Amino acid sequence: MNVILTILLCCLMSASAEAKPHILQCLHDIAERHFEAGSNLVIYYSMGVHVNLHAPSKYVKSLRQVESNLLQMDIHTWDLVLADFYLSEKWTFLHVQSHDEHNSKYALGRKHGSYILIAAHGQIEEAMEDIRQQIINLKVRRDWNPRGNFLILLLQTDTLSEDAQKKLAAAIFTEFWKYWVANVVVLTSCPETRRPDADSEKDILPVLDAYTWFPYRTPASCGEITEAILYDRWVLDKEGNGHFLYNVSLYPHKIPKHFHGCPLRVSAFEYPPVMMRMKTDKDGTISYEEGIEVKLLHEMVKRTNMSILYRPPPPDNGYWGEDLGNGSWTGLPGEIIRGYSDVALDNFWYKCHLINEMECLVPHFEDSARWFVPCAKPYPRWTSITRVFKAYLWLGFLAAYIIVALFMWIVVKVHYKIRSSDTHNDAYTNIIKCFLNFWAVILVESASDDPPRVLSIRSVFLMWVLYCWAVNTVYQTFLTTYLVDTGLQSQISSEEELLRSGIEYGVHKAVLFHIPHLASKHYPRRITCVTFEECQARAAIKGDLAFVFSTLNMAYVIAEKYMDGNGKPLICKFDEVISNQIISTPVQKGLPMMGEFNDVIQYVIEAGLLEEWLKNIKYKATLTSAKDFSLPPGEYTKLTLEHLQSPFYFLFLGYLFSVVALIGEMVLRWKAKPHYK
Incomplete structure (x- = not known):
């Protein structure tokens, strides 16, 4: 199939060797000089394209002549234009028609390099609507490139005056500038009033006018479109060969490095440590005094000589935005997409690959x-006194106390039964007193000093004393630590x-x-x-x-x-x-100063300034919060009533049990006495 198509195109080119239209020469010349080889070339036109270009026959000897002495760009001629671009094999060719409903779904995988848009309407309103619709259809594509070279071909404008053509070109530039497209050239046919004024000495005839514009032509313009400029003209010599009169570059560099204080609209909200200390003046002007991205933004505007115009924070807690499902967003992305702001800050996690309507600066x-x-x-401080040992160790200690005390009581009772002649010591024969004596040993208090004079009994008592001494030593060693620092759950x-x-x-x-x-x-x-x-x-x-x-x-x-x-x-x-x-940092797609901003970010990263700014901000935050710390000065901690909560709680608990025991004893004693009526 490709072979048949190539043969067909070659036949078309051969058949028109003696009738090559001058508009084909003009388009071919512009493409050769200004469209980067190997890039994607998009040609977009409406169906039924047709143009009439008047010219005396003596200047177009090698061109095809038709009735009424007209040069017509009909479907056959348009096929020759497409064939010329196709056979050159210098560009990846994308041919789009306005009726193609699926063109927005097709993508070449990389940005478009150049565009040729054709409008076949002679009236200003109709031509503008045609171009506007073409822009809308193209910009929804993921490979839309607002920094590409755009060539707008207005076919049926020969009836318009020069002023009308300039107004139409200015209106087209205005429409393109809504999407930050600056490299636009508008080709129109020369007004009919100019044809009798051809330079007979140079034997040239003006045929096509090339209009362009400069968004920052004057320091105070800040991208406002004032007028279209007639930049060059396609002329014919008497042999019918065409060329540009001044042969200048139709796509000169239009974006300056300095913008003379033009405002940069910024969407942001207070979000540390990147945007901090937001202030609103009496006149409603918003400013941020601290933050990593605040400093970065100041470096960018300093480089480009711009002024910062902060917008109010997004309403309804929009922050980083929410996808509404219909291609629109809330929050910061929504303000960028709708054109309310040029740049958005605030720790923006990269998602420009998901949102076609904006692009991002280099990550910083x-x-x-x-x-x-x-x-x-x-842990609560009242638990400090009990947390020195685990619960199972407390239970083991309690079990040892009960077992040893019972063992001591039983052994003593058995001893006195065997040897009834020995003097009885009820400190160990009475089970209650026996338990109290062993409890006294736990509390490092004195106990009965006259246990039975039997080696085995006194050995058991000595072992209990040594065991309690070891436990007390460990307990008291760690108790102070738990009183000062209760530990974490x-x-x-x-x-x-x-x-x-x-x-x-x-x-x-x-x-x-x-x-x-x-x-x-x-x-x-x-x-x-x-x-x-x-x-x-x-x-x-x-x-x-x-x-x-x-x-x-x-x-x-x-x-x-x-x-x-x-x-x-x-x-x-x-x-x-x-x-x-x-x-x-998300920006509007096609933002002119994006290249300068990227350079600044790269320099800041290489200098390590972002890490240094973050370090200083964190250090200030630590100092700010440190004034509320209640840390003790020096190495040691003074024990206060707060630290000794646990001992006092247990003291009061002991007092309570003592009072209850006293009252109970008194009640029992009172009941034990006989009462006479």
Whole structure:
């Protein structure tokens, strides 16, 4: 099939060797000089293209002559134009017609390099609507390139005056500038009033006018379109050969390096450590005084000599935006797509590959999403006196006390039964007194010093004394440590432990867009964080919520807001990373100063300034929160009533039991006495 198509195109070219239209020469010349070889070339036109170009026959001897002395670009001529581009094999050729409903679904896999758009309407309104519709159809494609070279061919404009053609060209430039397209050339037929004024000495005849514009021609223009400029003209000599009169580049560099204070519209909201200390003046002007991306933005506008115009934060907690499902977004991406702002900041996780209507600057930082959970709470101080030993050790100690005391009582009782002549010591024959004596040994108090003079009995007593001495030594050694630092309860340290813990976990909508698996059934207790501050506060204060969020942001927020009086964090993170994310700056697609901004970002990264800025900001946050710390000065800690809660609690508990025992004894004694009426 390709062979047949090639043979057919060659036949068309051979048949027209003596009738090659001058418009074909003009398009071929522009393509050869200005369209990069190997790039994608898009030709877009409406069906039924037809043009009439008037010219005296003496200047077009080698061109095809038809009735009424007209040059017509009909379907046959248009086929020759397409054949010429196809056979050159210099560009990847994409031929688009306005009726093609599937053209937006087709993509070449890389950006388009050049465009040729043809409008077949002679009236300004109709031509503008035709061009506008073509732009809309092209810009929805993923390979749309607003930085490409655009050639607009207006076929039926020979009846328009020069002023009308300039107005039409200016209107076209205005329409293209809505999408930041600057490299546009409009080709129109020369007005009929110019034909009698041909230069007879040079034997040239103007045929096509090439209009262009310069968005920053004057320092105060800031991209405003003032007028179209007649930049060059396609002329014919008497042999019918065409060329450009001035032979200048039709696509000169139009974007300056300095923009003379032109405003850069920026969408942002307060989000540490990248955008901090937002202030609003009386006139409504918004400014940010601190932050990594604030400093980076200042470097970019300093390089390009622009002024910053901050927009108010997105309404309804839009933040990083939500995909509404119909190609539109809320939040920062929505403001970029709708053209409200030129640049968006605030730790923007890269998603320009998912949103066709905007593009991103080179990444300038790396972030990660992690689980953040409440840090383990300290044990209550009243438990300090009991936490020196584990529960099973206390039970073992109690069991040893009961067993040894009973054993001692039984042995003594048996001894006195065998040797009834010995003096009885009721300190060990009375079971209650025996238990009290062994309890006194535990408390390092004096006990009865006259146990039976039997080696085995006194050996048991000595072993109990040594055992209690060892236990007391260990207990008193660690008691002070537990009084000062009660220790921490169990810390959730993995996702498995989190899922078993039973607490809820919050995920912000912006995070869920990048990590969709968090919405699966594997996380049944997931809730949506309306604001990230809400989830942070709940996790730190109530301690009943875990959440997934940015490591970069939380490192600063924890250091500044969520530290306890001892300088320990209230929110902890898992070591495992859920997802690594690169941070970039979204801009409108085709933003002219994007190249300069990328250069600044590259220089800042190579200089290590971003890490240095972040380090300084974290250090200031630590100093700010340190003023509320209650850490003791020096190496030692003074014990206060707060530290001795546990001993006093047990003291009062002992007093309570003593009073109850006293009252009980008195009641029993009173009941034991006879009462006479």
